[in-house]
Structures are given as structure tokens and as C-alpha cells.
Amino acid sequence: MSKPKKLMVINGRRQLVPIVYHTRTETDKAYNQKRNRENKEYVSFYKTTAWRHTREQVLLRDYSTCVRCGLEGNIVDHIVPSEDDWEDRLNTDNLETLCQRCHNLKTRREWIKKNKGRERAMKIHVVVGYPASGKSTYVARHMTSHDLVYDYDLLTSSLDGSMLNVLNTNDSKANDLTIHKHNIDMNDYVQIIYEMLLRKIKAEKTFNNVWLIMTKPDERLTTLLSSNDVEWLMLDTSKEECISRLHRLHRDTTDSYKIMNDVDRLIDELDLEIKKVKTN
Structure with a gap:
């Protein structure tokens, strides 16, 4: 018996995919909804004028270039996650420009270290x-x-x-x-x-x-x-x-x-x- 499928639009095309399939957009949406429920201050910070101005300042400093791979970047990311160091959230020395791919890799690595890895007394x-x-x-x-x-x-x-x-x-x-x-x-x-x-x-x-x-x-x-x-x-x-x-x-x-x-x-x-x- 074949497994059930659903119709989705992926990259502008309608496709039949397994019922359990989730796009990155759906995953991000669910994650953001969960974070909005659990930490409203964190989410609302990224809508403030102070953050928008700081973000533009960092993009100008880095020439909208990903500091890791050198390709075009439009994501301003906290080097030390803001959740771990809330007081440093607007410090430009703790911010860097990343492309989507490098940001995803960094986020995954941080999650693995936080949930599965061990921290060294460096x-x-x-x-x-x-x-x-x-x-x-x-x-x-x-x-x-x-x-x-x-x-x-x-x-x-x-x-x-x-x-x-x-x-x-x-x-x-x-x-x-x-x-x-x-x-x-x-x-x-x-x-x-x-x-x-x-x-x-x-x-x-x-x-x-x-x-x-x-x-x-x-x-x-x-x-x-x-x-x-x-x-x-x-x-x-x-x-x-x-x-x-x-x-x-x-x-x-x-x-x-x-x-x-x-x-x-x-x-x-x-x-x-x-x-x-x-x-x-």
C-alpha cells in the first residue's frame, strides 16, 4: 500500500510529496510561533528601531558580504547568541553578516553544541x-x-x-x-x-x-x-x-x-x- 501524499508548491511548482514532508518555510514558521509564545521580549527586540539601525550599520561595515564564505550576505547574526548574552545584543563587535547557508550551518552547530556537545574549560x-x-x-x-x-x-x-x-x-x-x-x-x-x-x-x-x-x-x-x-x-x-x-x-x-x-x-x-x- 502506497503512503499518503499531499500537494504542495515548492520552488514555484506544484508537487506531490509525502504527507510528513515539511518545507523550510513551514519549519521556520512553527519555530517562530513557538518562540513568540515562550519569549516575547526576544522576538519583539528584532522589530525595534534600535535593532534595525544596528543591523544596517553592520551590513555597511561588512559590505553586505558573508564574513565566512565571501558571498553576498543579508543576515546580521549574533556571534555569541543574544539568548546567551542579552546585554550584548546591540554591540556591533558581537555581530557579523552571513549568507543564508552559513547562517543555517552556524545555527545547527550551535544547537548541537548546546544540546549534544560538551563545553571545554578553554x-x-x-x-x-x-x-x-x-x-x-x-x-x-x-x-x-x-x-x-x-x-x-x-x-x-x-x-x-x-x-x-x-x-x-x-x-x-x-x-x-x-x-x-x-x-x-x-x-x-x-x-x-x-x-x-x-x-x-x-x-x-x-x-x-x-x-x-x-x-x-x-x-x-x-x-x-x-x-x-x-x-x-x-x-x-x-x-x-x-x-x-x-x-x-x-x-x-x-x-x-x-x-x-x-x-x-x-x-x-x-x-x-x-x-x-x-x-x-
């Missing part, structure tokens, strides 16, 4: 310090098997292909020069990755640890990651020792003291509670 380590103070070496010695590491120099050398030379030579001094060379044209691309990474780690606790390696502290982190478990670390290596290492590695030291003084100044201005650590 700790964020911001490792700052003078050039050649041993930041990358410290992280390499303390990272665990399920960590995320952001290193500006390593990422730059990966994007411009320099890392391919590093993988094919055993000359440690030449490799160090390759990794730490400055490619100004890559900076914008590295910054895009950095911005997206910050949005992700603010929204999700996927890793055991996140290591952010940078020379100068980024003042935005004090507010952007305020709800996360953040630890600020600085390598306890003297300026003189760093200069000596730079000379041994044949790296340019022209602006080294200025950079080091900038690091000290920013730490004082931001009033950061920094833990001094040794490389080993």
Missing part, C-alpha cells in the same frame, strides 16, 4: 614580549594536544609561501630570517584572519587552550574577551639579551629599542596584570 593565553624574547618557543613547550595557536610571523610566512622554504632546509638561521621578515602586503590578510579568529573564540569554547602570540598587546582584547578566561604572559627576557639574540640571527635591530619601549608603554597604559615567565 583558557586564552596572550603571550606578548620583545622581539626574540622566546614567545614562540615558550608556547611550543607548553601547548597541549588540542590547542589553537595564532602567531603573526608564522601565519605571514605561510601565506606568502616562505614557509615552503623553511620546510625544505635545515639552516636554522636562514629559517629564522624567513619567518620573521616583514611583508607589509600580507598584513591586511593576516588581520582579517585575526579578526575572524577573535570572533570565533569569543563565541565558542572548542579548544583546551588558545595561544595568541604578539609583540605589542592588543588593547581590544581587554574588552572583547572580557567574558573569557584570559591570562596575559610576558617572557622575562632582558632587552640586552633580545638584542644579542637578534644580532646572532642577523636580524635587523634598527627599530628594536623603539619597539621594546612601545611594548612597555602599552602594558603600563592598559594597566595589564601580566605574569612574567621564562622560556623553559
Whole structure:
């Protein structure tokens, strides 16, 4: 005996489908009706003038482009869901433009994590310090098997292909020069990755640890990651020792003291509670 069917209009065409078939529109409608009954404040917020203005502001900032796939986007989504952080619902730093497909994928992933997954006690380590103070070496010695590491120099050398030379030579001094060379044209691309990474780690606790390696502290982190478990670390290596290492590695030291003084100044201005650590 054949199963009962019903007539529906799908993509502009009338079709016979199984009686249990539901379109995305029907599912969304049922979901919104349920949410309207259970959380009227949440639903009414998206009809306010404040939200409409904020949404337009984010679309302009992101050029109506999905920040995940680069295609046209018209959905402004909360990175940390507004249901989880209601006070942050109009903060543009917590909003991003998505296309329908990426929004559906993100929503499904959030549902799985909330209902089926496990949340890790993720700790964020911001490792700052003078050039050649041993930041990358410290992280390499303390990272665990399920960590995320952001290193500006390593990422730059990966994007411009320099890392391919590093993988094919055993000359440690030449490799160090390759990794730490400055490619100004890559900076914008590295910054895009950095911005997206910050949005992700603010929204999700996927890793055991996140290591952010940078020379100068980024003042935005004090507010952007305020709800996360953040630890600020600085390598306890003297300026003189760093200069000596730079000379041994044949790296340019022209602006080294200025950079080091900038690091000290920013730490004082931001009033950061920094833990001094040794490389080993």
C-alpha cells in the first residue's frame, strides 16, 4: 500500500510529496510561533528601531558580504547568541553578516553544541614580549594536544609561501630570517584572519587552550574577551639579551629599542596584570 501524499508548491511548482514532508518555510514558521509564545521580549527586540539601525550599520561595515564564505550576505547574526548574552545584543563587535547557508550551518552547530556537545574549560593565553624574547618557543613547550595557536610571523610566512622554504632546509638561521621578515602586503590578510579568529573564540569554547602570540598587546582584547578566561604572559627576557639574540640571527635591530619601549608603554597604559615567565 502506497503512503499518503499531499500537494504542495515548492520552488514555484506544484508537487506531490509525502504527507510528513515539511518545507523550510513551514519549519521556520512553527519555530517562530513557538518562540513568540515562550519569549516575547526576544522576538519583539528584532522589530525595534534600535535593532534595525544596528543591523544596517553592520551590513555597511561588512559590505553586505558573508564574513565566512565571501558571498553576498543579508543576515546580521549574533556571534555569541543574544539568548546567551542579552546585554550584548546591540554591540556591533558581537555581530557579523552571513549568507543564508552559513547562517543555517552556524545555527545547527550551535544547537548541537548546546544540546549534544560538551563545553571545554578553554583558557586564552596572550603571550606578548620583545622581539626574540622566546614567545614562540615558550608556547611550543607548553601547548597541549588540542590547542589553537595564532602567531603573526608564522601565519605571514605561510601565506606568502616562505614557509615552503623553511620546510625544505635545515639552516636554522636562514629559517629564522624567513619567518620573521616583514611583508607589509600580507598584513591586511593576516588581520582579517585575526579578526575572524577573535570572533570565533569569543563565541565558542572548542579548544583546551588558545595561544595568541604578539609583540605589542592588543588593547581590544581587554574588552572583547572580557567574558573569557584570559591570562596575559610576558617572557622575562632582558632587552640586552633580545638584542644579542637578534644580532646572532642577523636580524635587523634598527627599530628594536623603539619597539621594546612601545611594548612597555602599552602594558603600563592598559594597566595589564601580566605574569612574567621564562622560556623553559
